[in-house]
Amino acid sequence: MAKHDLDPNYLDPDYEPVVNHAGNRAFQDVLATRMQRRTLMKGGVGAALASLMGVGLAGCGSDSKNDDGNGTTDPDGGMSNATELGFEAVAVSTANSVVVPTGYTAKAFLPWGTPITGSYPAFRADASNSGADQEQQVGMHHDGMHFFPIDFKAGGSRSDEGLLVMNHEYINQSALHPDGPTYTSNSMRPTDEVRKEVAAHGVSVVHIKQDGAGNWDIVFGSPFNRRITGNTEMDIRGPVRGYQKLSTRFSKDGTQTRGTLNNCSMGLTPWGTYLTAEENWHGYFANGSATPPREQTRHGVGSASRYDWELAEGGDDQYVRFNITPTAESAVDDYRNEANTFGYMVEIDPFTPESKPQKRTALGRFGHEGVIFAPVEEGKPVVCYSGDDSRFEYIYKFVSSRPYYAATASGYLLDEGTLYVARFNEDGSGDWLALALDDPAFMARVEAAQGTMVGDVQFEGFENQADVLLNTRLAADIAGATPMDRPEWGAVDPNTGEVYFTLTNNSNRTEEQVDAANPQAENRTGHIIRWSEGSSDFAATSFQWDIFVFGGTQGTETVVDGEVVVSLTDENIFNSPDGLWFDYNGRLWIQTDGSDAPPYQNNMMLAANPATRDIRRFFVGPQGCEVTGVVTTPDVKTMFVNIQHPAKDWPFGNEGDHPRDATVIVTRNDNGVVGA
Template sequence: MLDKRSLRKKYSRILKGEIPANTQNQERLPHGDEPMCNHSNNPTFASILGSRLQRRQVLRGGLAFAVTSMFAGPISKGLRPAPAAADTTLLGFTAVPISEADTIVVPEGYTARTLIPWGEPITGSYPDYSLSNTGEEQAMQVGSHHDGMHFFPIEGESPYEGSSEEGLLVVNHEYVEPRYMHQSAVGMTFDSGAVPMQGEMRVADEVLKEMNAHGVSIVHLQQQESREWTVVRSDLNRRVTALTPAEITGPASGSDLLKTKYSPDGTRTRGTLNNCAHGVTPWNTYMAAEENWAGYFRNGDTLPGNQGPEPSLPREHARYGVSTDTSRYQWDLADSGAEEYARFDASAMGASATDDYRNEPNTFGWMTEIDPFDPTSAPRKHTALGRFAHEGVVFQPAIEGEPVVCYSGDDARFEYIYKFVSAQPYEAATASGDLLDEGTLYVAKFSADGTGEWVALAFGENGLTPENGFADQADILVNTRTAADFVGATKMDRPEWGAVDPNTREVYFTLTNNTRRTAEQVDEANPRPENSWGHIIRWNETGATTFEWDLFVLAGPSADSVSPAGNALTEDNKFVCPDGLWIDADSRVWIQTDISESVQNTDEFAEFGNNQMLAADPRTGEIRRFLTGPTGQEITGVIATPDQRTLFINVQHPGATAADADFAAGNLNSRWPNQSPDIYPRSATVVITKDDGGVIGT
């Protein structure tokens, strides 16, 4: 454990060249790779899948035969036959090939245009993008690392009906890459996670710039006669950042676990962080997910140990991976010493929690609701939906007079899938975010026979009592992972985006990968230790707390994959690491990939090229590759206008695969989207239209 003085000495050595800059935090994990925090003995999904396949007596034929057999017919409860041939397909485009080019590739007959890249001015004094932009200027510009998003028609009445020519595009900004953000980094030997230091500290304005590049952008857009989209200079444009005041609502609001120096009553906090996927409420508001937020903090508290001082973290820090060494961006080392930066050191420094920021990490990890049409409204963190690494939240289509139902995944290896059911019914005339402050949070248990159970994480139920370490409902929600451990939830392989088919109400979730699964956790029916490829699961609700599940697709190379139709994936559709997911009004399933920047276009991943987006027809089981992205990026975020004739997708962290020495020499492998030697790569939204004006995908 290093105290602040030791950290400053460490960074001074980095500046002097005694320690390479790219090793300043040797424990730093790749983006999206949280430290493995789940040490419970709960069953893994791998073991359940293995048991299920074993019951079908398909062990002898290997993975492809086993899973093809699983898709082939309803031999046991919960399994459905493979899709039957349909007269027509939902997919009317020709698949694009795998690509390593530094560009966007779409099918013939489509056009892709770039929109609102990082640094695009949208509010205030509208400062133009420049590498020398200040932290204050960044708060008036589009943030960095675009992720989940939604297009809200300008009428402001429905999230899915209304104008297809004008609206608000609300975009998450997951994280930042400091070496591409600061003039001080130019020519330095920095990898994609390193931060520039000034002596023993960080320059406060650079920290401010990074914090203001996080959060959410709300951008008023209008389509022109040329069919291009432009930013409207409007009072509706605004930024929500890592500094924006936010309310904490629901059962945990006011809990002792949420009290800080900033909010002694535990009802407020500042900012939203690491916003990955999103959600859209039936009452026309936006939900920003707080995913890998734990790494933004450090806690240097210690207790005496046999070998000297040992880290001493409360379970609400330890179970989520708060660092005992350095935080991800070392914001707590800003040289101004201002509290908005110092709060990222969660060590106990005062006499009580209201004298310091020991509870600051507990104010993150929630779903944050934003009203895009009310610039004066404060974001609301809804604690009833649980605290974990939220990838996003997806809602079942609301039914008048029935509870609101939504689902969320905890994006870390061996974590869980959750469901929330509101206590009060949905009434369109009065519905609001209050519906998300009272209800029941459940966690999923998958059974080998294709059935599943939702287990309530409710105080006094299923052993969640003071005798077992849970003081009240607030304690359960702040420690959602621990409560899910206790009730025996099924450990999944990085549950990421979810989607609900608006026509069938089936729920789909991507399980991106799990390279930490050991050989002891699999069997012949699930022979994927160190699983690099990932898959997609789906289920139907069969009751208030029961469901039936199957696998939609097993991603991977042709020799180790199974399509929804029960065949191996081919050159037209093979993919790995499914991440982003969306189902359009016609039931096309749009799948986006996130091959980690550390392995893109190398070794066993070389055959998959750059990250991509595909479309699937669940009726026929067909999948086709629709788009490939530029170098070093992740394709993420996808939504269409109500008429389905404009599609928005996001390109995140282009050029992230540039090696540290190449960055120092200015030899970058991507300059997307500007393709200028004077401009670094920038995350951006891409607008896709069909040249004949038709529906995207047909």
């Protein structure tokens, strides 16, 4: 995600640095592809794709649904017109308020600093709350979230009470403290300021309930209310558990760590737990050594950290760990390996507040934007997808070794399996490339790369499978994956099984680097790609893909098989698609995190009918914000939308220099289904 409110000494280009210099080229004749593409562009603002390949996805995955190609089915098909959009599109906006369609109401809820647990310390308007207070309050910079019905574990689907679980991605130091971050006379950070900053990260679990009048509030005193922060103890699970490159002074055997950081999107597991993603974790650590290891180089870990937590007064171990410069004879006596315990998907059971979060290393270590699970079937593997949100990074798929059985399923299914990375071919086909030392094709490429420079890394092989997963990006480079334009959120269409991913933007892509899946040089507006797995089997190693829609200004076209399937108008222009979610009726919700300049104005959320590509703007956020994170109650009558880093004076009009992120509750005034 494009970040805002970073301190001047940590500028946006360094937040998500380009660190993939491997130079992968998935296509052999880029020039010919570019020439074909240009014949299909109109007025310099059009964009085209699937006609280049002679293949489309119309009807993909629809055999069992009896899809007639128009988003409807016969009465026995199980699919209905529920995906149709029943609201009038809202206009773009520059207002410092939320805009929703006529007939809808939007209310701010659970802003940063809301007390949810412990002694319930009240939020102070001057931001003078202590670090201990923040550990009991909703964190900062809301992001991905999910609503768990309170009767979920019993198989229920109540829509009037549940657990709202949300991520807190990063912080605005200037807003978090009364006068911004401070330093002592010896250039150290006050310990309580650092404690507060660590506590403002992580995850909030909030028990909420609707009253008879339809208003939502916190269930105070609930045992489910919980804060998970950048200092909460966690277990390492999967193949990387116990690997010597995870040994630290805190966990000499490499089985534990403290905290989760830069939590962007999330994923709901089939067994009802919450996976939170660790995205831009690299910036929290400082390594002053001249030759950092490859597991840091390939992620952009530098000599200075984003927030200077390692400079906390007093030298507490919980803060010293952010200095990963080797300072002792052995890794078990310092924190040179601390960064290796970050970059994973972290599993949290919101219904078991005493449970320890689990870092699931089999899903790979990189800049996880989130994770999305394919529908599960008894006796078949669990399959999930994750994007690495950085320019020229990759899309991954995990297939469990053990089969899914609802009666016994739990997080153990994510500890053994095969991690794949995607290669998008010019003809509309795609391949999943295994990142496994027992895969002959991968091993052949590993052996061929021995002793060569892979990007900025002198490659000398992998010690074991744990080493492969610790260096997932490097393994994907060697496998020959397709570098993408910042793959972010994913979503699986519940009606067709097609998998969608947002490719937010990539202004660094040159004309020489364009390819069929990323066909725009200096791609500042982004696009959404989708695919259908081979033989409708999510565990397949091949797929067919196309582009669902290109972002852009009025007149931007998406062309499939020679036909214009989308031509953007005032009702649906957008740029930098980011958040993505299918609701329980099959509508696709698209959130943006891009330019707030004309003609797009404030960031927004659009709804789409995936069958017809009818796309309409539904929601516009206040000034300066990113619109990120969306979920509804099971009856789809209450929608929760997160607003991150809003401008001053939203939502309460008196924040001054301390604006507060918040969740927005959207409902229809007639108590109907949102979007219908």
